[in-house]
Amino acid sequence: MKFIDKIKEKLSGLVEALSRYPLTVAFLMAAVVINAMAIQQEVDYTRYLLTFLMGAFLGITLQGAWERFYDRTSVRIVAMALCLTLTLGYFLIVRQYTSISMEIGIRSSVAIFAVFIAFTWIPVIKSEIRYNQSFMATFKALFNALLFSGVLFIGITLIITAIDLLLFDVSDKAYLHSLNCVGMLFFPIYFLSLIPIYPGLSNKNRPPEKVINDRGKLVRSCQCPKFLEVLVSYIVIPLLAAYTIILIIYIVGNITGDFWSDNRLESMLVSFAIVVIFIYILASSLENKVAEWFLKIFPKVLVPIVLFQIVASVLQIQEVGLTHGRYYAILFGIFAAVSGLWMSFMPARNNGVIAALLIGFSLFSIMPPVDAFTISRGNQVNRLTNTLVENKMLENEQVNPNGSVSEEDKKIISDAVDYLAMMAYTKEISYLGENFDVYEDFYSTFGFYRYEDNQYRQNSIYLSLNQQSPIDISGYETFMVLNYYQKKEKWDPLIGNFESGGKTYRLSREKTAEQGGALVLVDETGQELMRIDMKAVFDHFTTSLSGNYQTSKDSMNADEASFTIENDQAAISLIATSLAIEKTEAGTINNGDFYVLITIK
Template sequence: MKFIDKIKEKLSNLVEALSRYPLTVAFLVAAAVINAIAIHQDVDYTSYLLTFVVGAFLGVTLQAAWERFFDKSSFRMATMGLCLVLTLGYFMIVGQYTSTSMETWIRTSVALFALLIAYIWVPVIKSEISFNQSFMAAFKALFNALLFSGVLFIGVTLIISAIDLLLFRVSDKSYLHTLNLVGMLFAPIYFLSLIPIYPGSSDHNRSPVQLEHNREKVRRSCQCPKFLEVLISYIIIPLLSVYTVILIIYLGRNITGNFWTDNRLEPMLVGFAVAVILIYILASSLENKVADWYRKIFPKILVPIVLFQIIASVLRIQETGITHGRYYVIIFGIFAAISGTLMCFMPVRKNGIIAALLIGLAMFSIIPPVDAFTISRANQFARLSDTLVKNNMIQDNIISPNASLSEADKKIISDTVNYLTMMEYTNEISFLGENFDLYEDFYNTFGFYRFEENPYQQDSIYLNLNQQSPIDITDYQTFVVANFYMQDEKMEPLICNFDVNGKNYTLTREKNGEAGALVLTEATGQELMRINMKAVFDHFDTSRGGNYQISKDFMNADEATVSLENDKALISLVAMFLAIEKSESETIYNGDFYVLIQIK
């Protein structure tokens, strides 16, 4: 009976969520429908999908505001109208573009994150329920929704697979449709069904029985489960403490030199700050010595470490300029520093101030002219323009290629053009032109091959042959493709056998040395020519130091050719694709070559 009662309660909560958030449910249904159409037709409806998702988030947040501060049905209708107007406004902004840019995705994601935090915080503003309690309720609801949705998706997937294997053929798109229905409809609605109605002005419209039911649901939802208390207090906090000790030792031992611009430092410190704040809020409702110790000590540790992170990020700006990523890292650092300071002095019940600060900074970062994208676009454009002007590469809005630049200036030009292309800003730069292609036009425009930042490898080289570039084979008798992938255990030694003037020859590859060898032999086994492939790869290795890779895109055949000869043969290798991947421990050579052979 208890199991049946649980099922009835879950179904009752789902029905209650449907009536509590009608506009949100309508937007979720619309999002699921448009996603299903996109899956079936393989058409991009991203702008519509984002619009419906934004509408759904606005719906729940405005509903929470109505429940907390208003009691009249007319005000509820007004909040729904406001939701529709704001959603329509969003669609008018994103719908004017033919494709959804990275900027749109990030702006939207930040706005949705702010709405989610607002949904957790708004119902408990000046309430008997604290932000810590509402955050706990939302955290539990999210965990349960993900767990149930995951189990449901796996179960339905297994059923579809069984039908496909045992009964009849099922479309491969069935799995995507299942994921769409579970992820777009079931998961968010089930999440909302677990969020209680907090005490507020809308209580005036409810009966005593409903009020008692709501208060009991609030109590159960905001209560920390015993297993979560044990997990936080006796597993997560000790592990975070050990990590903190390691981090402090690392900071103390490496405070000088390249420490401040170390690529590993920034994400390490940001991750630490996120973990400390999240665990602090979850531990705020716990009453044990470990949680109490954590609340007293860790905010004081957080502040100086976050200041390290801010300084490191600002110093990185001197090298890379301002990008939206670094903007957000600094914004988060400011948030974490202020939050840590507040946590040192204010009682845990006031943690709602942290939520308000987070919402404010999130909205600050997406509203022009101080947003991440306006500032980063202007900064990167200025860096590019200043570098071109300094090297006399631009005149009358026309760029003159120049291969003799310093490596530092090449780096700046590469970085800025890479970033502006990634963010789809190059169409706005008159001297690049509307049809500028990073891969095809970079070399011809600037006169050198572009660098790409690569935090995990050093000075890596990547080359691709322009497939439209003609190859002169007039003086050669044999043409074949040879692949050199030294990590491939199944790479066959034999490349080909061929005849020239009635004599048989063999071309093989050997896995000796760092990059292998290409060997030409006669039928008798006599070696005519041996090419150390390391020398071939070294021909293209023009790296300059620092954690940057060089991308040689669409090289012409003459640029991609290495020719070697002796008194018996001439062999030319044209690199179709080539990769020299360098790390601190080893260098990996991989490549595909056209091999042209002339027997003398």
Template sequence: MKLIDKINEKLGGLVAALSRYPVTVIFLVAAAVVNTMAIEQDADYTRYLLTCLVGAFLGFTLQAVWERFFDKTSYRLAAMGLGLLLTLGYFLIVRQDTSTSMETWIRTSVALFALLMAYIWVPAIKSEISFNQSFMATFKAFFNALLFSGVLFAGITLIITAIDLLLFRVSENAYLHTLNIVGILFAPIYFLSLIPIYPGVSDKNRSPEQLEYNREKLARSCQCPRFLEVLISYIIIPLLTVYTVILVIYIARNITGDFWTDNRLEPMLVGFAIAVILIYILASNLENIIAKWYRKIFPKILVPIVIFQIVASALRIQDTGITHGRYYVIIFGVFAAISGILMCFMPVRKNGIIAALLIGFSVFSIIPPVDAFTISRSNQVGRLTETLVDNSMIQDDTVFPNASISEADKKIISDSVNYLAMMEYTSEISFLGKDFDLYQDFYDTFGFYRYEEGPHRYESIYLNLNPQSPIDISGYQTFVVANFYMQDDKMDPTICSFESNGKSYTLVREKTGRIGELVLTETDGQELMRINMQEVFDHFDTSQGGSYQVSKDYMNADEAMFTVENDKAKISMIAIFLAIEKSEVETTYNADFYVLVQIK
């Protein structure tokens, strides 16, 4: 009977969620339909999907506002209308773009995050419940929905697999459709069904029985489970304490050195700040001594560490300029520092102020002209233009190539253009033109090859032969594939043997130097030609001014060819695939070549 009662309660909660959040449910159904069309047609419906998600988030957030502050049905209809109007406005904005850019994705994600935080925070505004309680209820609902959805998806997947193996073939899209229905439709609705109805003005419309049921569900939802209390107090907090000690020791030992330029530390500090604030809010409902100790000590540790992180990130801007990532790191650091100060002085019941701050910073970061993207675009265009002007490379919106500028300026130009191209801003820059292609046009525009350094000074160059490119083999007696891999010491040194004009010849690899050499000899041992493979790889090393000037992705045969000739023979090597991987420790070279040999 208890199992049946539980099932009935869950089903009743799902039905209640449908009537409680009608706008959200409609948009979720629309999102599932859009995803279904995208799966079947293999088309891009991203703008429509994002629009549906925005509508769904607006639906449940405005419903929370109505429940907390209003009681009339007309106001609820007005809130629904406002949500539809805002969703339409969003769609009219994103439909202007020919494609969904990274900027659109990030702006939308930040807006959805702000709406979710507002959904958690609104019920706690001047209410008998605190933000900590509403956050706990949401936290539990999220992981319950995640668990149930994961089990449901796994179960349906096993059933589909069994049918496919034992009965009849099932379309491969069935798995994607299952993930779509469970992830887009079931999981959010089930999540919302677990959220209790919080005390608010709308309680006037409910019967005493409904109010009593809501109070009981609210108490269960906001209570911290014993398992979670043990996990937070006796596992997570001690682990975070050890991690904090390591961070503090590292900062103390490197405060005048690597700390300010170590890119690896930045995400660790941001992750530390997120963990401290999240655990602080979850631990605010706990009364054991470890939780109390954590709430008293960790905010005081958080503030100086975050301030160090803000300063380090600001110093990095001098080298890289402002990007949207750097913008968000700094703005989050400011938020974390303010939150840490507030947590040092205000009671835990006032944690809703932290949520309000987070919502405010999120909205601030996506509204022009102070948003992350307007500022980063302006800064990167400014750095690029200033560097071009300083080197007399631009005049009347025309860029003049110049390979003789300093390496530092080359890197500034490369980094700025890489970022602007990644964010799809180059079409808006007059001196680059609407059709500027980063891979095809960079060298011709600036006169040098772009830097591709990673955060740890790791550079990779990959070249591939266009498989449809014809190869002229007239005049050559032999055509063979040769491989050069630095890590393969067991490779047979003999590439091939062949005959020409009654004589026998051998083509071999010799393991000399860093990469080796390609040697052509007669059978009697007479050497006809020797090619140093370092010279071949350097020919294609674009970062050192190699002669390859078009695309690195699909070379034509004439672009991929390296030829050596003397009075005895001629050898042409055509790179099929070539990789040059550089780090601070070493450079590795690997390649496959077509080798064409002509005996004179």
């Protein structure tokens, strides 16, 4: 009987969620339909999907505001109308774009995040409920909804697989449709069914017994489960303490050196701040010595660490300019520092201010003209323009290619153009043009190939020949293929024999003391006609003016891929079909495949 009662309770919770959040449910159903159309037709409906998700989040937040501050049905209708109006406004904004760029995606995600935080914060405004209690109830609901949804999806997947294997063929898209229904509809509705009704003026419209029942559900929802208390107090907090000690040791030991230029540390410090604030809010609901110690000590540790992170991020702007990612790192650092100060001197019951600050900073970051994207775009465009002007590469809104600029300026130009292209801003730059393609047009525009950082910052080089590029073979009489791999233990020295003018010639490779070895052309008597140093060949693709390749180029034409050498006895042209010049701390490893064109004079 208890099991049946439990099922009835869950079902009644789902039904109550449908009536409590009707507009949100309608938006979610629309999102499921549009996502199903996208899966079936393989058409991009992202703008519609984002619109429906925005409407769904606005719906739950405005419903929470009505429950907390109002009791009249007319006000609830006004709140729904406001939700529809804001959603329509959002759609009109994204509709003007032909595709959803990274900027639109991030702006939308930040806006949805801010609305969701408001959903957790509104119930505690001028309420007996503290923010850590609302956060705990939301966290538990989210965890339970994820667990149930995950189990449900796995079960559906197994059923579909069994039908496909045992009964009849099932389309692969069935799995995506299942994930769509579970993730886009069941998960959020079940999550909302677990959200308690908080104290508010809307309680006046409910029967007394219903209010009492809701109060009991609220108390249970805000309680921290024993499992979570043990996990946070005796596992997460000690691990976080150890991690903090490591960070402090590193910062102190490198305060005059690598700390200020180590890009890896920025993301680690931001992650550290996120975890500390998250655990602080959870620990505010706990009553044990470990939690008390954490609440007293960690906010005071957080402040100096994030201040160091802010300074390091600002210094990095001088090297690589300001991107939206660094903007958010700095802005979050400021938020974390302010929150840390608040947590250090104010009681935990007032931590709702943290949510309000987070909402404010989030909205600040997407509001022009101070938003992350307007500022980062202006910074990168100015950085690119100033560098071009300093090198006399920009005149009358026309870029003059110049492969002889300094390596530092090449790096600045490459980084700026890569970022602007990634964010789809290049079409707004008059001297690049609307159709500028960073992969196809970079070399012809600037006169050198773009940089691409790898994790070791050694700028390895990867090149390939455009298979559609015509190769001029006039003046040559023999064609061969060379596969050159520097680290290969065993290789056949003979590349090939050929005849010319009634005589036989041989092209072979030999290992030498010099890195790279050599290609040797001899006649039938063994006389050496030509020797090609392979290191010089690879160096040509690394440092020559016609191809300063400190990067990767996806497709070279035949002229760009050619290395030609001749003397009074022969001429050889090596045309690289693919090259890998791997620069590591141990040295450079050269590998490549070549077409070889030969003529005997």
